[in-house]
Amino acid sequence: MRFSNGFGLFVAALATGLLGGGFVSAAHATPVNGGMGLQEAVTPVMHDLTALHNWLLIAITAIVAFVLLLLIIVMVRFNSRANPTPSKTTHNTLLEVAWTVLPVMILVAIAIPSFRLLYKEIVIPEAEMTVKAVGYQWYWGYEYPDHGDIELTSNMVEDADLEPGQPRLFTADEAMVVPVGTTVRVIVTAADVIHAFAVPQFGVKIDAVPGRLNETWFRAEKTGMYYGQCSELCGTRHAFMPINVKVVTKEEFQAWTEQRQANAGGADGKVKLAQAAAAEAR
Ligand SMILES: [Cu+2]
Incomplete structure (x- = not known):
């Protein structure tokens, strides 16, 4: 039948x-095949x-x-x-x-x-710290205004350079580092076209719009590496600008910020260069 x-x-x-x-x-804990x-x-x-x-x-x-x-x-x-013989009922x-x-x-x-x-x-609860995430074609920049203006750029690691255990297309050379159990306000914007900042395990997805500041927040309960991707079609390499958020203990975060501040003025000037280039292009 x-x-x-x-x-x-x-x-x-x-x-x-x-x-x-x-x-x-x-x-x-991470995206997996299937x-x-x-x-x-x-x-x-x-x-x-x-x-x-x-x-x-x-x-x-x-x-x-x-x-x-x-x-x-x-x-x-x-x-x-x-x-x-159907019934004639109507109401x-x-x-x-x-x-x-x-x-x-x-x-x-x-x-x-x-x-x-x-x-x-x-409605963002009282935040203990702020990170600014800036979308660029095609990578992310992270700035820490509360921690001596640490700035870093985060580019995808190409397949050939992946180390064992690093997920393909999800691994970035620099992660946004944040402490566990801390309310983090994320200010999101873009320098060129619209991108979107998204981290599925945090329930966070928000547009990164040039000339506009969007806000979101999260409070990670567990340490670990969390992955996201740009979620607004932004050009040819849209699929290749992953977001890595590394949640560490408060002590590790403290040590990380101190080390970053000590290194400031070195390679992390890249973000400023990129911003200057974007400003000139306008
Ligand atoms: Cu994008």
């Missing part, structure tokens, strides 16, 4: 979606985002299953063979109220956590 085959396929697809990819349970679902959350915003994602998956699955059930009932019980007040009120209630149940999350993302 063809119908049952199709239905079987649908159920199989639904089950695969639910068990395999949809629900975020076995999460990954990985499904969201990456492991390491900030409060990303925990909420993951929870909303999982709740929406339940809601949408229930709605799809319910509509499918109604369709099947209609097809089986009210086709012309099973029901040759049913109870039913009409129910199919108006129930969807409204579902939408409200979705809207409340959704707006709460938007608010959490937009």
Whole structure:
């Protein structure tokens, strides 16, 4: 019977979606080949985002299953063979109220956590430090105004130069280094065209627009290296400007800033040169 085959396929697809990819349970610390679902959350915003994602998956699955059930009932019980003389009923007040009120209630149940999350993302809690991320064609610059104006440029490591364990297309020569358990305000802008600063495990994605300062924030709960990519089509090498955020202990961060400040004036002048070149081009 063809119908049952199709239905079987649908159920199989639904089950695969639910068990395999949809629900975020076995999460990954880095992007992996063939990985499904969201990456492991390491900030409060990303925990909420993951929870909303999982709740929406339940809601949408229930709605799809319910509509499918109604369709099947209609097809089986009210086709012309099973029901040759159709009823002439046109109105049913109870039913009409129910199919108006129930969807409204579902939408409200979705809207409340959704707006709460938007608010959490937009309203930046009191930040302990600020990093400025600047998008360039095609690399990132990071500046630390609270730490003696440390500046660094972050270029992708080409395939030939990768060391074992470094993910291809995700590894940069310099990472944005931040301390763990610290509220970091990220000011995001660009020097040439629109880029976007995105780190999936932080639940952070925000446009980097020339001449405009955007703000976002994160508080990483675990040390480690976290990867992101430019997420706004910005030219031929758009795919080759990864974002690396290295979360270290507070002591390590302190040591890193001191070392950077000691080296200041050396190779990190590159950012200033690039900014001067961009200003001239305008
Ligand atoms: Cu870009």
